[in-house]
Structures are given as structure tokens and as C-alpha cells.
Amino acid sequence: MPTLRSLAAFALALGPLPALAQDPLNVVATVGMIGDVVGEVGGACVAVDVMMGPGIDPHLYQATANDVQTLNHAALIVYSGYSLEGQLADVLERYGARVPTLAAAEAGIDRGQLIATDDSYGVDPHVWMDVSLWAETVPAVAQALAEARPDCADAIATNAADYETQLEALHDWVGAAVATIPEQQRILVTAHDAFAYYGRAYGIEVAGIQGISTQAEAAIADIRQTAQLIARRGVPAIFVESTINPRTVEAVIAAARDAGQDIEVGGELFSDAMGDDNTAEGTYIGMIHANTITIVTALGGTPPALPDELGDWSEKWAMAAE
Structure with missing residues (x-):
């Protein structure tokens, strides 16, 4: 009968567990568009919890007690940025001091590509409406996920490349339509x-x-x-x-x-x-x-x-x- 020592030695010989055998990374996304990018890029390596579901207006949204509980259990927080989640800014800033946090649009899309406005926003935050711009968030999301789960880096890179191909095709199709x-x-x-x-x-x-x-x-x-x-x-x-x-x-x-x-x-x-x-x-x-x-x-x-x-x-x- 194998001993505990022999089983431990066998486990060490096997090396680290495959990525998909480990618990998924708990990611909280503010809006569905961000959550979908995280899910597509992270695949089985992530579990995504979206704060604002269908029919929710992010311009008016205020954090609830349930949101605080959700954010407390996040290993990574991803939001769009450029003032889309304006009323959540203080909440996200506080959590950003102790939880890895990514403003995906700000990290991936250069401000020079944005549409300027003359209101308090300064720029139009609805960048996902241009698929070619939204695709620029994919590398930033992939990098954040790979840093949080290096064992999944190869799978994340493959998923990101596949998703970018789909988005490029979607962009061309919308223009033709x-x-x-x-x-x-x-x-x-x-x-x-x-x-x-x-x-x-x-x-x-x-x-x-x-x-x-x-x-x-x-x-x-x-x-x-x-x-x-x-x-x-x-x-x-x-x-x-x-x-x-x-x-x-x-x-x-x-x-x-x-x-x-x-x-x-x-x-x-x-x-x-x-x-x-x-x-x-x-x-x-x-x-x-x-x-x-x-x-x-x-x-x-x-x-x-x-x-x-x-x-x-x-x-x-x-x-x-x-």
C-alpha cells in the first residue's frame, strides 16, 4: 500500500496541476460588454460575475450591498473606464488599492482615438460601438488575466487571438451591412x-x-x-x-x-x-x-x-x- 510520503513524491513528480483542473479566477466586471471579453479571453480559466446585467444603465448605476459582497471576493476587477461607470468611480478606486483592477478601455484604447465631448465626460465612453476599437481591449484583458493566472497564459493567448479574428470579421460585416x-x-x-x-x-x-x-x-x-x-x-x-x-x-x-x-x-x-x-x-x-x-x-x-x-x-x- 502506498505511503503518504510516496504519494507526495508522486504528486511532486507530476508537477503543477493543469490549468483547467484549478479553480477559475474570480473576475468581477462592471458591464456585460466587459464581462463578455473577459469570458471569451479567459475561457475555462475564469469565472465572471457581471455587476450590471441586461437593461441596466451604467450612467445611473450605484453600488448595492450585494455588489460590495461580490467585489470583496474578486481576484480581479475589470471595468471599461473613460467615465462610463461614473457613479462607481469612488468604489472602484477604493478597491483598486487592494485588488488588481483594470480599466480595459483606458488601458487598450488611446485617448486620441476617442470622440471628444463638451460635457463633464470629456470623451464619449461608448467605445464598444466601434468593433475595431473594442477589439483593442482584448490584449489588455489578456495580459491582466495571464498575470493573475500564469498557468493559463498559453490558453489565454490562443483565446485572445481567436476572439480578435472574430471581431475583425464582425467589424467588416457591419460596415458592409x-x-x-x-x-x-x-x-x-x-x-x-x-x-x-x-x-x-x-x-x-x-x-x-x-x-x-x-x-x-x-x-x-x-x-x-x-x-x-x-x-x-x-x-x-x-x-x-x-x-x-x-x-x-x-x-x-x-x-x-x-x-x-x-x-x-x-x-x-x-x-x-x-x-x-x-x-x-x-x-x-x-x-x-x-x-x-x-x-x-x-x-x-x-x-x-x-x-x-x-x-x-x-x-x-x-x-x-x-
């Missing part, structure tokens, strides 16, 4: 100004009823100005957002009809949060895919088929490639 919209109808009117990066990257004019943040209500002047734009351009559809009360959109529709332009709701877009968990839209790729299908179809375009690089993603979510 938007290009099918008739040029005079290539204008995206939404509840708040979260799509400026989408517009810049993919060649579509964007008009938000509210500004970058949702902390202040849209003024009557904002509603009137948007309605006049819609009537002047003959815009066929306006879009609501999953995290924004639709009443401002409804007010614009009424004002546009008073101005002689019949306009319909083109669908719901995901802006500051992804879709429900365990759905295609609950992934970053699915969020951008769903938004693009909704926008392009409502404005008169025809989305092309998804590229081969996204075949595994499409198959995973049992989707037919449009």
Missing part, C-alpha cells in the same frame, strides 16, 4: 447619443435625442429639434434602447407626425447593456449583430450573410446566418 442602406436614409435616430462611434466607423449619421449621459431628461427643445430633423430628412424609423425609458422617443414620434412625417419605431437597440443572459444578444458579438440587423432592415437595407469567421458563433447560438 450599413452600406446597403440607401444613402438618403442612412441616418440613425436613437434615444440618447450612444452610437457616435458606430456612426463614425460604419458611415451612418447619428442623432440622439439626449446627450452622452442619461442623467438629465431630454428638453422640449431637444424633442422638437429631433422631430424637425426627421421631417426634413424623411427618416422612416426611430429606435428605442433597452436601457432607456421610451417616453422621449414617443414624444419625438408625435412631434414628427405633427410636422408631417409618419415615422415608426424601427426596433429596440442595445446601447449601454447587452441582451438577456444565455441568448445570442447576451454576447458582445450578438449585441452588435442584433443592432445592425435591426438598423439596416428598418432603414431599407439588406444585411449580408455572416462571414465564415463567425460561423462557430452562429452555430453555437443556433442562428441562421442572415
